Amino acid sequence: MLKIITSVIGRDLKLAMRRQADIVSAVFFFVIVVSLFPLGIGPEPDLLRKLAPGVLWVAALLATMLSLPRLFADDHRDGTLEQLALAPHPLGLVVTGKVIAHWLVSGLPLALIAPVLGIQFDLSTDALIVLTGAILLGTPALSGIGAIGAALTLGLRGGGVLLSLLVLPLYIPVLIFGAGAVDATVSGLGGEGHLSLLAAITFASLGFAPWASAAALKIALE
Amino acid sequence: MLEADNLECVRGERRLFAGLNFKLEAGELLYLQGRNGAGKTSLLRMLIGLLPPEAGEIRWKGQPIKSDDFRADLCYLGHLNAIKEELTPLENLLASACLADEELSEDDALDALEQVGLAGREDLACKYLSQGQKRRVALARLVKEKRPLWILDEPFVALDVAAVDWLAGIISGHLQRGGLAVMTTHQLVNIPAGTVRELRLG
């Protein structure tokens, strides 16, 4: 069971490494969107500090959306997805591997670059640590829930836009608790409560989403 | 071994076929024939379990084909090659064997690639290969394939004469070992072994 997950992760990472441009452009999208906000709202440090958690998180949601349409589309186009669906293990495990691989190349880089962007918004060290932790904890849920949307919209016209329409409302809890954790730290309340709820959402969605995505993939493959 | 019982197929609003029955035993080959749009590919997708039939049932070794056990016995080659452009032929072969839970050593994989005439191109990314060569990468999977049921969608398309003969030899070897095969094709290729059955749709 673990073997199939690791071999899917290995394969997807290898493919991602041969197409690094995709990872890099998603990260740069994140950087650019976040950097635009001070230009739009002015450079007052107090205001920026207040807005930072929300801005960073919304940008992270959007950056994740960028890479989602390709999560299954490439495999679908070249026929690999059929082979994965026909492999002698549950498809949910394969999807779990793909979700983890997606997080490694989309969520993890965002978490690594987020503290640098947080400095631009004059966040304190504590807030930066919580921000990084929150993005680390929350982005796996984004990959998981996003996988359901990617599977449902597989092969449809305008799938990318439709995908955002389906998935973004489902991202709201992650946004609220993720940004809330940083907010609470900034205002001195402590972000532990938010972080544990975020962790709960991530574990629940990693357990549940791959199976829902697998069901959606089977519908799409009919 | 493989039984289809009263199958019915509806795509969109059209009923492609109904009341379809057949039985295939070890060492037998089933040729699916019919004009374009007669439902050949749909039938194959039913046989591999991706498309649930409108009515009827398919059984493998007496059991409905819903189980993981069935898929452990199944090798499917679609009209898409299922190879990754970014990976080399060798990596593609090893990766697909790994995902299908099969043992395939690197030497075996190299040997298979040599047999399909790709010696010397093992380490070239597949995007640099021609259509026919990509098809050969996909077909190389069959060389070491031990699973008993092969379902092949148009395996001879895009192959030159020599490759067609080679593939016919591979399939007949599979039948001689007691394997089963179902395939669609427009060109009738003489498979030199096993019992050949034909099924015409439409």
Next chain:
Amino acid sequence: MKDRFNLYRFASPVTFYPLAGALIPWFVALSVVFGLAGLYLGMLVAPTDFQQGEGYRIIFIHVPASWMSMFIYLVMAGWAAIGLAFNTRLSGMMAHALAPTGALMAFLSLWTGALWGKPMWGAWWVWDARLTSELILLFLYIGYMALTAAIDDTKRADKAGGLLLLVGVVNVPIIYFSVKWWNTLHQGSSVNLTKSSMAQTMLWGMLLMAMCFWMYSIAVALMRARTIMLERERNTDWVKAVLAENSEGAAK
């Protein structure tokens, strides 16, 4: 052979179509009766609120619309579950038929909420937990309708839409809880929409209006389901028979 086969396979729509046709007038009539009674109670009998004046009377639309918008989503998810479990054709049609009404209810609830909010809070929109949840519910309805509209194959559309509804229904409580948490954190206390000491007549008025909306929803959903049936099964004999009958009736 072909006739028997069709009759067997389309058994449920064949029986459902005339049944729905017979039921629709009753639901329309009930909706009108409940609506008139509810409006009478709400507009004429219910006392003027000592704090909010006459403007509060919009809750006789607002609250039932919110209830219905949530209830319809649950009903759709229920149909979706039946459809995915038993592969029945009717369930996809019903979910499909209910969606626009559900979205309309969510929209009505937001609209009347804004109309109510202006005199009460001095703003058209307040990020109140309930209003925000209602907005997200509207997004979920739109997502469902966009997904099913984008898929040409109706069978796949039904299944994919059904799966989305189930995913949505699992998420709705989580979303509601998170929005509530967010709201209490940012506003201190949530704005209280309904007075705890509600007059008995107000409650009755609201219940009657809810019944009116409920009956209305059933009636339009059935009408829409009948149209969907005709459209999807236009190549079957029973639809041809129905259409022939209708055009004969029109000719006379």
